Amino acid sequence: MKDAASAREMATGRSTPLPAASGGPAILVRDLTVRFGGGAAPPVLAVDRVSLSLKSGEFVSLVGPSGCGKTTILNLLTGLLPVAMEGKVTILGKPPRPGNPDIAYMLARDSLLPWRTALGNAAYGLEIRNVPVQQREAQARELLARVGLADFCNAYPKALSHGMRQRCALARTFCLGSPVFLMDEPFGALDAQTKLQLEDVLMDLWSAAQRTVLFVTHDLAEAVALSDRVIVMSARPGRIIADVPITLPRPRSVRALQKDEEFHKLYARLWGLLEQGSGSNGS
Amino acid sequence: MVPKALLNLPARPRLALSSRSMVTLAAHALFIVAFISMWEFAAQRGILDPTFFGRPSGIWNYLWTGFVTGKKLWLELGYTVTGALISFAAGSVTAIAFGLLFTTYPPLHRAAEPYLTLLNAMPRIALAPLFLLWFGLGIGSKIAVGVSLTFFIVLSATVAGIRGVASDHLILSKALGATPHQVFFKVTLPSAVPVIFSGLRLGLIFALLGVVGAELIAAEHGLGQTLAYLQSTFSMDGVMALLFLLALLGLGVTAIMNRMERALLSWQ
Numbered sequence: 293m294k295d296a297a298s299a300r301e302m303a304t305g306r307s308t309p310l311p312a313a314s315g316g317p318a319i320l321v322r323d324l325t326v327r328f329g330g331g332a333a334p335p336v337l338a339v340d341r342v343s344l345s346l347k348s349g350e351f352v353s354l355v356g357p358s359g360c361g362k363t364t365i366l367n368l369l370t371g372l373l374p375v376a377m378e379g380k381v382t383i384l385g386k387p388p389r390p391g392n393p394d395i396a397y398m399l400a401r402d403s404l405l406p407w408r409t410a411l412g413n414a415a416y417g418l419e420i421r422n423v424p425v426q427q428r429e430a431q432a433r434e435l436l437a438r439v440g441l442a443d444f445c446n447a448y449p450k451a452l453s454h455g456m457r458q459r460c461a462l463a464r465t466f467c468l469g470s471p472v473f474l475m476d477e478p479f480g481a482l483d484a485q486t487k488l489q490l491e492d493v494l495m496d497l498w499s500a501a502q503r504t505v506l507f508v509t510h511d512l513a514e515a516v517a518l519s520d521r522v523i524v525m526s527a528r529p530g531r532i533i534a535d536v537p538i539t540l541p542r543p544r545s546v547r548a549l550q551k552d553e554e555f556h557k558l559y560a561r562l563w564g565l566l567e568q569g570s571g572s573n574g575s
Numbered sequence: 576m577v578p579k580a581l582l583n584l585p586a587r588p589r590l591a592l593s594s595r596s597m598v599t600l601a602a603h604a605l606f607i608v609a610f611i612s613m614w615e616f617a618a619q620r621g622i623l624d625p626t627f628f629g630r631p632s633g634i635w636n637y638l639w640t641g642f643v644t645g646k647k648l649w650l651e652l653g654y655t656v657t658g659a660l661i662s663f664a665a666g667s668v669t670a671i672a673f674g675l676l677f678t679t680y681p682p683l684h685r686a687a688e689p690y691l692t693l694l695n696a697m698p699r700i701a702l703a704p705l706f707l708l709w710f711g712l713g714i715g716s717k718i719a720v721g722v723s724l725t726f727f728i729v730l731s732a733t734v735a736g737i738r739g740v741a742s743d744h745l746i747l748s749k750a751l752g753a754t755p756h757q758v759f760f761k762v763t764l765p766s767a768v769p770v771i772f773s774g775l776r777l778g779l780i781f782a783l784l785g786v787v788g789a790e791l792i793a794a795e796h797g798l799g800q801t802l803a804y805l806q807s808t809f810s811m812d813g814v815m816a817l818l819f820l821l822a823l824l825g826l827g828v829t830a831i832m833n834r835m836e837r838a839l840l841s842w843q
């Protein structure tokens with residue numbers, strides 16, 4: 293419960309120092325190999341000797357061709373994947389387990405519960421984690437205001453637009469105040485305008501309370517604009533083929549970056565790497 | 576399985592007395608008055624034989640003596656409604672319990688399914704003679720028929736509803752660390768409620784159908800029994816009155832369920 297208390301404090305927006313993960317990396321993946329299937333079907337090598345390490349407070353994007361194992365890696369970190377794996381995986385020094393309060397997971401689809409209002413949805417994670425009702429609702433309200441949904445607290449998901457639902461899911465994720473965020477293409481299905489807007493919201497929320505973020509995306513511009521580093525994976529079986537530091541100064545505005553020359557250079561470089569990785573192992 | 580169409584019933588528009596709906600209402604009233612007058616007129620002139628079709632004034636007289644001067648129809652109505660409500664309550668409570676049991680232990684469901692399918696395939700009203708023998712002429716046999724109809728409808732709705740829970744919601748909840756208890760009460764059950772509810776709505780109508788059907792076959796009381804008696808004595812005014820009454824009863828049942836659904840499922 294001590295952890296939850298400090299996490300809640302962080303969610304109020306002040307840059308509280310992270311519960312120092314004994315100095316070690318926030319996320320550590322070493323020589324991870326994952327095979328699916330076996331039994332009747334021939335096993336599929338999904339992830340091949342992947343190693344990555346995220347420092348506390350780092351924002352790292354993971355890009356790669358479809359099917360290269362990005363979602364698989366996130367699922368493994370949450371402990372939700374009952375699959376044979378080799379290698380070592382730790383989050384804040386601990387092995388993955390389902391329901392780890394150190395992790396906030398945001399899926400690609402908003403997965404809002406249609407029978408709950410925006411407020412109920414934003415507070416859902418805290419409710420599962422047994423935070424008292426007044427506290428969780430106050431926090432959910434604050435986060436909803438931060439994502440521009442202050443007037444929609446009592447709206448049901450059916451009455452929200454696609455982008456608004458995604459913002460509500462973002463509020464639910466940030467409400468958790470977990471030190472580690474795993475996000476799987478959270479803005480994948482949005483129009484360009486809404487996407488820029490939500491990226492700025494994410495940057496604001498992230499810089500207000502530094503969390504470690506592992507962010508999966510197909511959008512290289514998004515990856516460059518948001519991240520400290522971009523990790524590029526090859527086509528299946530997924531291997532890491534590049535780890536590109538993004539040296540653009542912070543704070544960044546995703547909108548302003550669209551006109552930045554350095555930004556476009558990095559984008560072009562990543563694009564080249566990704567092409568190379570997709571071509572090398574097509575089948 | 577509950578037919579898909581059931582789940583997409585259009586929400587009824589609220590009864591707002593705009594000038595347009597006033598006009599519609601007036602048109603309906605006019606049509607009904609015209610229809611009844613034509614019927615009465617045709618019966619008087621012998622164009623429509625009242626022995627086969629009854630006549631509005633006779634139907635009205637029957638209802639008036641049954642409900643106002645005498646109390647006989649209240650009693651029969653009471654028997655039928657009581658039977659239907661008991662069938663509905665007993666049938667749906669056991670069905671939901673079995674639905675929960677089956678979804679918690681799927682092997683049990685797989686084992687029981689062929690037998691349930693066989694029972695459900697049987698025209699239930701054909702069981703009425705058997706139930707009459709077992710439970711007597713009274714309300715017991717009527718409830719048995721009603722339950723046998725309600726149970727299967729609500730059972731398949733419950734199973735379909737619980738199975739239909741979105742996997743994203745489950746993944747999200749598990750990632751958040753929800754206990755099985757939390758998953759059930761915060762995700763599975765609320766997501767199943769709309770489907771279960773359409774099963775309940777249908778179940779109530781079928782409970783009424785079962786009870787009236789069994790009363791028609793053999794009974795001492797009830798609207799079905801009264802209907803059968805009137806038919807056997809060629810009292811066509813009474814038959815028409817009872818058909819009208821049964822239609823109203825069905826309509827009332829649906830209206831109540833709609834209202835409850837709207838209150839309960841406002842998020843839909």
Ligand SMILES: Nc1ncnc2c1ncn2[C@@H]1O[C@H](COP(=O)(O)OP(=O)(O)OP(=O)(O)O)[C@@H](O)[C@H]1O
Binds near residue numbers: 360364
């Ligand atoms: N449950 C599973 N059973 C069998 N194979 C699986 C399973 N989940 C994933 N795979 C395989 O593992 C590989 C990686 O899948 P994963 O979902 O991690 O890809 P991804 O990088 O997230 O792709 P995308 O960008 O399209 O979301 C795929 O080739 C897929 O065929």
Ligand SMILES: [Mg+2]
Binds near residue numbers: 362363
């Ligand atoms: Mg994926």
